[in-house]
Amino acid sequence: MRRAIAVPASILVLAGTAAPTSAQSWVVAPASNNAEIVSQLFWFTLVLATIVFVLVEGLLIYSSLRFRRRAPLPLREPPQIHGNTRLEVMWATVPALILIGLFGITVTRMGELSQLPVNDPNTLRISVTGQQFQWTFGYGDTGVTSTETLHIPVDRPLIFEVTSKDVIHSFWVPEMYGKIDANPGRINRISYTAQREGTFRGVCAELCGAGHAQMLFRVEAVPQSDFQQWIDQQRSGAPPPGAAPGGGPAGAAQPIIAAKGCGTCHVIPGVPGAAGTVGPNLGGVASRTRIAGGAVPNNGPDDLKRWILNPPAVKSGTIMPNTGLTDAEASTVVAFLETLK
Amino acid sequence: MATTLAPPPAVATTHALPHLSMRRGLGEWLTTPDHKKIGIMYMFSTFIFFLVGGLAALLVRLQLALPEAPPFNGELYNQIFTVHASVMIFLFIIPFGIGGLGNYLVPLMIGARDMAFPKINALSFWMIPPAAIMMLSGFFTGGAADAGWTSYPPLSVRAPFGQSLWLVAVIILGTSSILGSINFLVTILNMRTPGMTMHRVPLFVWAILTTSFIQLVATPALAAALLMVLADRHLGTHFFDPNGGGDVVGYQHGFWFYSHPAVYIMILPYFGLISETLQVFSRKPIFGYKAVAYSTAAIGVLGFLVWAHHMFTVGLPIISQSFFMLMTMLIAIPTGIKIFNWAGTLWGGHLQFKAPLLFSLGFLTMFVIGGLSGVYSAVVPVDYELHDTYFVVAHIHYVLFGGSVFALFAGIYYWFPKVSGRLYHEGLAAWHFWLMIIGFNMTFFPMHILGVQGMQRRIATYPIETGFLPVNVFETVGAFLLGFSMLIFAWNALVSWRRGVVAGNDPWLANTLEWLTTSPPPAYNFASLPRIRSERPLRDLRQAALSGDGRQSQPALESGHAVAPAD
Numbered sequence: 001m002r003r004a005i006a007v008p009a010s011i012l013v014l015a016g017t018a019a020p021t022s023a024q025s026w027v028v029a030p031a032s033n034n035a036e037i038v039s040q041l042f043w044f045t046l047v048l049a050t051i052v053f054v055l056v057e058g059l060l061i062y063s064s065l066r067f068r069r070r071a072p073l074p075l076r077e078p079p080q081i082h083g084n085t086r087l088e089v090m091w092a093t094v095p096a097l098i099l100i101g102l103f104g105i106t107v108t109r110m111g112e113l114s115q116l117p118v119n120d121p122n123t124l125r126i127s128v129t130g131q132q133f134q135w136t137f138g139y140g141d142t143g144v145t146s147t148e149t150l151h152i153p154v155d156r157p158l159i160f161e162v163t164s165k166d167v168i169h170s171f172w173v174p175e176m177y178g179k180i181d182a183n184p185g186r187i188n189r190i191s192y193t194a195q196r197e198g199t200f201r202g203v204c205a206e207l208c209g210a211g212h213a214q215m216l217f218r219v220e221a222v223p224q225s226d227f228q229q230w231i232d233q234q235r236s237g238a239p240p241p242g243a244a245p246g247g248g249p250a251g252a253a254q255p256i257i258a259a260k261g262c263g264t265c266h267v268i269p270g271v272p273g274a275a276g277t278v279g280p281n282l283g284g285v286a287s288r289t290r291i292a293g294g295a296v297p298n299n300g301p302d303d304l305k306r307w308i309l310n311p312p313a314v315k316s317g318t319i320m321p322n323t324g325l326t327d328a329e330a331s332t333v334v335a336f337l338e339t340l341k
Numbered sequence: 342m343a344t345t346l347a348p349p350p351a352v353a354t355t356h357a358l359p360h361l362s363m364r365r366g367l368g369e370w371l372t373t374p375d376h377k378k379i380g381i382m383y384m385f386s387t388f389i390f391f392l393v394g395g396l397a398a399l400l401v402r403l404q405l406a407l408p409e410a411p412p413f414n415g416e417l418y419n420q421i422f423t424v425h426a427s428v429m430i431f432l433f434i435i436p437f438g439i440g441g442l443g444n445y446l447v448p449l450m451i452g453a454r455d456m457a458f459p460k461i462n463a464l465s466f467w468m469i470p471p472a473a474i475m476m477l478s479g480f481f482t483g484g485a486a487d488a489g490w491t492s493y494p495p496l497s498v499r500a501p502f503g504q505s506l507w508l509v510a511v512i513i514l515g516t517s518s519i520l521g522s523i524n525f526l527v528t529i530l531n532m533r534t535p536g537m538t539m540h541r542v543p544l545f546v547w548a549i550l551t552t553s554f555i556q557l558v559a560t561p562a563l564a565a566a567l568l569m570v571l572a573d574r575h576l577g578t579h580f581f582d583p584n585g586g587g588d589v590v591g592y593q594h595g596f597w598f599y600s601h602p603a604v605y606i607m608i609l610p611y612f613g614l615i616s617e618t619l620q621v622f623s624r625k626p627i628f629g630y631k632a633v634a635y636s637t638a639a640i641g642v643l644g645f646l647v648w649a650h651h652m653f654t655v656g657l658p659i660i661s662q663s664f665f666m667l668m669t670m671l672i673a674i675p676t677g678i679k680i681f682n683w684a685g686t687l688w689g690g691h692l693q694f695k696a697p698l699l700f701s702l703g704f705l706t707m708f709v710i711g712g713l714s715g716v717y718s719a720v721v722p723v724d725y726e727l728h729d730t731y732f733v734v735a736h737i738h739y740v741l742f743g744g745s746v747f748a749l750f751a752g753i754y755y756w757f758p759k760v761s762g763r764l765y766h767e768g769l770a771a772w773h774f775w776l777m778i779i780g781f782n783m784t785f786f787p788m789h790i791l792g793v794q795g796m797q798r799r800i801a802t803y804p805i806e807t808g809f810l811p812v813n814v815f816e817t818v819g820a821f822l823l824g825f826s827m828l829i830f831a832w833n834a835l836v837s838w839r840r841g842v843v844a845g846n847d848p849w850l851a852n853t854l855e856w857l858t859t860s861p862p863p864a865y866n867f868a869s870l871p872r873i874r875s876e877r878p879l880r881d882l883r884q885a886a887l888s889g890d891g892r893q894s895q896p897a898l899e900s901g902h903a904v905a906p907a908d
Contacts, residue, residue, distance in 0.1 A: 025794045026726055038722045042793075045720055049713040056709050059684050064702055067623070069691040078691050083629035083682075091681040092632075092674060099670040099716075106720050107663050113722055114659050167496040168589055170654060170729060174795030178725055181655050183590060184495060185583020188656035201807070205654075205729040205797040207489050209496060210415030213800035290804070297804070316415040 026175045031200060031221070034177040034192040037109050044105070048098065116191045117157040124153065128162040130169030130182035130204065133211030133295075133317055136277075144234040147280040148288070150202060150219045153227035154194045162188045170206035173219050179205045194221045211317035214295030218288075234281075253336035260323040269340060279320060286338045292318065305334045374459035375864060379466050380445030381760065383436055390432035390473060397425035399824055402784070406817035408802045408810060418801035419487035420503070424477065426490035427507065430607065431514050432473055434745050438610030439521060439556070440466065442752055443549045445760065447525060449855035449862060450543045452534025452870045457527040461520055468517040476510035479503020489799060491600070494581035494592050498573045505574055508567045515560045518606075522553035522560075529553075534854075536873030540634075543853045543876065544627060547634045548613025551641040552606050558645070559602040566595030590655055597648035605644045607741055609637060611748035612679060615701050618751050619683055620877075621851045622698035623690025629682045630876060636675035636682075643672040653724045662721050669719040676712060680705065695849075696770035700751035703778050707743025711736060714789065729799075732792025738785045750777075750830070757834070758848050762860045763841030769833040776826035783819025787812045852877035 030039040067078075117123045127138035128150075138145045150173075152158060162171045164182040172179030177192045204215035222230070254271060257263065263274025267281040285291065291298045295315040296307050309330050311320040325333065370378060400421050404411050413421060444462065448455055456462045479485030484501025486492070486508075497504055529550045533542065569580040570592065579585025581592050620627050627633055649657060649665040683705060692698060714736040718724045727733060750773070757765045796809050803809050847856040856879055858867050874881055 027793050034722075035726075038726055041720055042717070042723050042726075045717050045723060049716055053709065053713055056680065056684070057706055060687070060702065060705050060709070063684060063687045064692065067687060067690050067692045068694060070694075077624050078689055080626055081628065081685075081689065082626050083632065084685070087685070088629050088632050088678070088682070092678050095677045096671075096674050099673060102716070102720065103667055103670050106666065106722065110659055110663065110721055167499065168493055172795075172797070174726065179654050179728065180725075183656065185587075185589065186656065201795065203795075203797050207419070207493075207496065207799040209499075210419065210487075210801075212419075213415065213802045216804070 026177075029175060029196075031175040031196040031198070032177050032192040032194050034113050035175060036195075037113060038177065041106060041109060045102070048102065052095075052098075116159055116189055118159070120157050123157045123159055125159045125161060126150070126152070128160050128171050128182065129165060130163075130171065130208070130215070131165040132167065132209050132319070133204070133215040133315070134280075134319075135169075135171070135202070135204075135215070135217050139231060142231050142235060144231055145277055146234075148217055148291075149280075150217055151227060151230055152194050152219060152221050153224040154197055154221050156224055157191060157193050159189055159191045162190070167208050168206050169204045169208045169215065171202075172205040173200050173202045175200050176219065181206055197221050197223065209317055211295070211315055214292070214315050216290070216295065218290070253333045256325070256329050256333055257336075260325065262323075265320070270336075282337065282340055285340050287341045292320075301334045301338055304337055305330050308333060372463075374455070374463050376444050376448050376456045376459065376462060377760075377862060377864075379462055380441055380443075382466055383444060383469075384441035386469065386473075387433050387437040387441060390428050391437075393477070394425050394428035394433055395824060395827065397421050397428065399820060401425060402817040402820040404801060405813045406810075408813070409805060411802050413801065415801045416484065416487060419489070419799070420480070420485040422799060423486050423489050423507075427476060427486070427511070428473075429741075430490060430603070431511060432469070432476070434607045434741060434749075435518070435603070436469060436514075437749060438607070438745070439518075439525070439549065439552055440469075442545075442610060442614065442756075443521075443525060443552075446756070446855060447528060447546055447549055448532070449858070449866055450546050450853050451529065451532060451537055452854050452867060452873070453528060453532040454866050456524050457532060458524050462524055465517045465521040465524070468513050468520075472510040472513040472517070475506045475513070479506045482506065491596060492567070492570065493596075494570055494573060494589060497570050498581060505571060508571050508574075512564050512567055515564050518556045519560050522556040525549055525553040526557070534870050534873060540631065541873055541876045543613075544616035544630070544633055544637075545610070545613035545853075547637050548609045548616075551637045552609045555602045555606055555609075555641050555644060559599040559606075562595050563599035563603075566592050566599070569595075590652075593652055593655060594648070597651045598645070601648040601651060602644045604740070605640055608745050609640065611704070611745045611752070612637065614752040614755075615683060615704055615748050617853065618697045618701045618755050619686045621755070621849050622693045622695060622701070623687050624693070624850075625686055625690045626877060627682065628685030628688070629678075632678055633682050636678045639675040640672060643668065643675070647672055650719060650724075653721050654728045666719055666721050670716075673712065673716065673719075680709060680712070695754070696765070696767060696774065697751045697755035697849075699771065699774045700747050700754065703774060704744060704747040704751060707739055707747055707778070707781070710786075711739030711743050714739060727792055729797055730792035731788040731796045731798055734798050735785050735788035735792060738788075742781060742785070747777075750774075753834075755849070756855075757837070758844030759855055759860045759862070761838050761841065762844055763837055764844050764848060765837040765841060766833050769829055773826050773829045773833065776822060776829065780819050780821075780823030780826055784816050784823055785819075787816055847879065850879075850883070852880050854878055857882075 026035045027039050027042050030036045125140050127136075129136045129138075134147055135150070136145055136147050137150050139151070160171065160180070162180050162182045163186065164184045166184060168184070169182040170179045171182050175196075176194060177190065180188045180190045182188070198221055200219040200221065202217040202219050204212060206212075208215065257268065257271055257274065262268060263271060263276055265276040265279035266274055267276065267283065268274035269283045285298075285304075288298050290296060291304065292307055292311065292315050295318075296303060298304060307314050308323075309325055309327070310322045311318050312322060370382065373379065400413070401418075404413055404418055404421075411418070444456070447453075477485070479501070480503065482502045485503035486497075486500060486506070488497035488500050488504060492504070492507070497508075529542070529546055569578070572578040573580050573582060573587075579587040581587045581589050583589065616627055616633055646668045647665060649661060650669045653662055653665075714732070718727055718733060718736060754765060754770055757763075791809055791812055794807075794809070796803065796807070844860050846859055849856070854867075854870070855862070857870070871878060871882060
């Protein structure tokens, strides 16, 4: 019981210090205007809860120790008190007032959070579509889409229009704001403005099947000019800087890629006709730290090869099929993919 | 004069106690309509399910300690945690509290000979084993239910065949609950012994009354939602298929209209139990009987108006989110009243630190944490972040394990002498308590932190860069300690059942009528009963004996055949 007393203190310490950079909490490092508001509400609730916690646990532990009797069975009874109306009214009223105050403060902030900046010409609408087990993002009316990585500009209002193609998913970037369910047949909208540049962790938060844990994505929050540059680059269809121009290793890989139909699902810079949008755009795949919707670490050619040799074995439930590549074929394809930096 | 208060001297013996002997063997147990035997069968079978659910929990913890090389793939992991939650909720916590303790105790506490409908009572119990077998047999049909205990469509419509077995099993269990609820309502409202007004029934009975009301009203909504999923799976309907004009959110309203009240089904009987043990082991009456009884009833009504707080991320309109936040905060008030009244009961008492009080205090201190973490989730925007994370997993375990299960063990130790006729071993019980509370906090407290850091629930693995690993390993160690503490309990219960010290009628100097009769009670419960004058009839009898009232003599207490004085 006494252990319990230390707990609010430890939550403060752990949330503040033990969190490594990659899993920094929205509580201590909110990255958007809305996450900032939610963080404030969290700290306010934490203070209230800690006060109540210390008082009530203190009362329970004090009376347990103070009124303990070691004799086997007491021969005399303590005073038989049946209640005290004034006290009971007090301990019904005080918590009620505290909770109604908390309700009032929260409702006010909810008004701010639920505003959609639909009339702001600067607003960027991003469509978010979940399906087992990956996310697809579409950027305004540019026609540009991406999977695995969500690109967002900082300091610009964003509206996310979230839906699903199959089962219920939930779109969540902890440090930004969230979360909102992706319901098939419905569109949910949330809005926020990112305030911090960097790479953030995005996940699916609603159980959606065998690959639920691996339905991950990255968020790249960049300055507006960089974002615009990325959009322009995607629209022009030009390969990203550094991508293989088509000669070299792509020459050997090209017939394999064509035979296996990779281009049906993927955009592959340097491979004519590879323009599918079911799977991620493979431009820059070699420089990603994770592949397969965030499921597989990408520390070099071996990881990429293991993945394309048999995707369902690496990520259960993935829609990428096993195309029956031989080991040699896979090595050739990977040698090419490794040039897409 | 005070010496007459001492309980009858306990005698060590290895002879079988007469009422426990199974003279008529297995057939007697299979056919009995006796509420005590049915209660024992409920308690025994639900503990088998507790073992099953507990082993599944350990597999879950094992998986999360090994994210780089997880022992189970995504499909199997989803089945394991679905089994864990379904078994713990539908086959352990709910049936133990109402079916087990309620059946055994309610007729004894109100001075009745049995339940109102003994054969329906037997039917309620015998629906459980086939349902349980059906739920678990999914593993042998090419895949058990894997959509979580919430079974949200469209995922549950696409799940393997085991999901259909799961749905039918839960509907059968719900039917059993409805039958039991009617039985309790009729029994409590009509079969109380003369003088036992509704303001004199034990608070445990108030809790069972309220719980039965909730079950009766809420369970049909669950059955309807589950039947629609079954129809989508097998009859080609499109209730939850947007391509056929259905709506995925409709199910969630039906499910939570049952399942939030079900949280109170899972905890109110244990609230009632705590109100009994605290009185006996502080040697005081409950502080504010009416406040405790009416707050139970208030929870029973308000509990129907908070369900959508499980759905804040679904995309409901802000106005309905605000309404459900307000109701959620209001329902914290009667719960707070109970906590303070329980603390008031302890205050100024003569506390006897026996196992029932230890576990009751464990319940109080842990449940306060579960109640407070609920406030975070009630604050809607904070819930946007916390929903479906390990913070919520921590919250429900502080409510259902820190709350219900600690109270459940308080109840088991408290009534063990009545049911078995023998005392348990106090030292082993203390070991059980301390290892359990340490293991419990090691397992579940750090989950608050993981949730705030953004670890979502129901994931079979997580990338190592998240930094979640060390805390998860620590929790897994705690979970195995928690599991070990249960072995101490099992050993204590088995050995004490056979060789414990004979308890006598009333080893605790308790208050309520079940302690008037022999331990274990005879088939007919009571030969005769005193007229009830307060909510503590046994204490009244002791006081009358002390004050030299010739009409109620000490031997009457010990024989279990107290003669009622004519009024």
